[in-house]
Amino acid sequence: DAGVTQSPTHLIKTRGQQVTLRCSPKSGHDTVSxxxxxxxxxxxxxxxxxxxxxxxxxxxxxxxxxxxFPNYSSELNVNALLLGDSALYxxxxxxxxxxxQYFGPGTRLTVT
Amino acid sequence: xxxxxxxxxxxxxxxxxxxxxxxxxxNSASDYFIWYKQESGKGPQFIIDIxxxxxxxxxxxxxxxxxxxxxxxxxxxxxxxxxxxxxYFCAERGLTGGGNKLTFGTGTQLKVEL
Numbered sequence: 347d348a349g350v351t352q353s354p355t356h357l358i359k360t361r362g363q364q365v366t367l368r369c370s371p372k373s374g375h376d377t378v379s380x381x382x383x384x385x386x387x388x389x390x391x392x393x394x395x396x397x398x399x400x401x402x403x404x405x406x407x408x409x410x411x412x413x414x415f416p417n418y419s420s421e422l423n424v425n426a427l428l429l430g431d432s433a434l435y436x437x438x439x440x441x442x443x444x445x446x447q448y449f450g451p452g453t454r455l456t457v458t
Numbered sequence: 459x460x461x462x463x464x465x466x467x468x469x470x471x472x473x474x475x476x477x478x479x480x481x482x483x484x485n486s487a488s489d490y491f492i493w494y495k496q497e498s499g500k501g502p503q504f505i506i507d508i509x510x511x512x513x514x515x516x517x518x519x520x521x522x523x524x525x526x527x528x529x530x531x532x533x534x535x536x537x538x539x540x541x542x543x544x545x546y547f548c549a550e551r552g553l554t555g556g557g558n559k560l561t562f563g564t565g566t567q568l569k570v571e572l
Contacts, residue, residue, distance in 0.1 A: 350501070379559070388547050388562030389502065402559050436501050443558060445490045445551055449501030 348373065350439050350450035358456045359427050367422040367453045371439030377401075378420040379447060380412060381436040389436055395420055396442050424455075432457045470569045477535040479566045481548035484529060488550035491524060492560070493533045497544045505533070505546075535568075543570045 351370045359365050371378050377396045381389035391404035395414035414420045418439075424431055434454050438447040471477045483491065489510050494502035508515045508522045508531075515522050521534040531548050545565040552559050 377558075381560075381562075386564075388549075388564050389560070391559045391561065394559065404559070438501075438560075440558065445492070445507060445558065446504050447558070447560065449494075449503070451499070451501050 350437055350448050352435075352437050352450040352453050354453060355451070356454045356456075358458060360458055361427055361429060363427050364423065364425045365427060365455060367424075367435050367437075367455070369420045369422070369437030369439075369450060371418050371420070371437075372448050375439035375441055375448070376418050377440045377442045377444075378414060378418065379438045379440070380420070380422045381438065381449075382406070383434040383436055383452070385433070392422070427457045429457050431455065467564070468567045468569065470571055471538050472571050473538060473540060475538055477533075477538045477542070477568060479533045479535075479546050479548075479568065481531040481533075481563055482529060483531060483548070483550055485550055485552065485561070486526075486529070488552050488561075490551040491522070491531050492549045492551060493520075493522060494547045494549060494562075495542075495544045496547065496565070502547060538568075538570050540570050540572065543568055 353368045379394040380392040383389040392406050393403040394401050398414045409425045411423045434452040436452045437450045440447040490507050492507040493505040496502045506517045506522050508524050519536045523532045547562045547565045549560045549562045
């Protein structure tokens with residue numbers, strides 16, 4: 347049984363560009379959350395998807411958007427990239443309302 | 459506002475000793491407090507959690523203590539091993555808005571010396 351998977355592993359983009367990150371949840375999970383982890387910091391909640399809708403959102407600008415597909419996989423899109431968007435982006439999956447969230451290995455995004 | 463903070467950024471212990479990692483929180487509305495372990499190049503891994511109406515919970519070699527009076531959470535690791543070297547985060551789960559958003563602290567680096 348595969349855990350949470352994310353792609354790509356690493357990504358380098360230029361300021362102003364757009365990026366799409368992908369996440370496949372753990373088998374049987376229906377809820378996907380995205381977190382941004384800056385170097386030396388704890389993960390910061392971006393948003394959560396359930397039943398293909400954004401259910402909860404953290405303090406992130408509209409440049410950050412997402413999508414959940416019928417198979418529960420999810421994408422995170424970031425437009426007009428800034429240098430400060432450089433971070434590890436983590437995807438976590440769970441069953442709706444469950445307290446334990448399983449994290450993927452993350453996508454390391456570098457904006458130059 | 460919500461915040462979860464840690465007292466020490468780095469903790470060094472000798473192999474075989476017990477480790478204690480502390481955390482302070484400010485949101486009294488959280489229903490669960492959770493400890494995660496993050497090794498280099500990996501995502502956070504669930505260690506143990508405690509419900510807000512409990513004071514203590516034990517797992518395998520780990521114990522979590524919750525003091526609601528002073529809003530303090532601690533993780534105790536018995537007989538610390540080299541494989542325990544990692545960054546440890548406390549997190550709180552809030553159920554507002556119908557989701558299970560986690561709010562993390564900044565982390566404590568645990569270094570196990572041989």
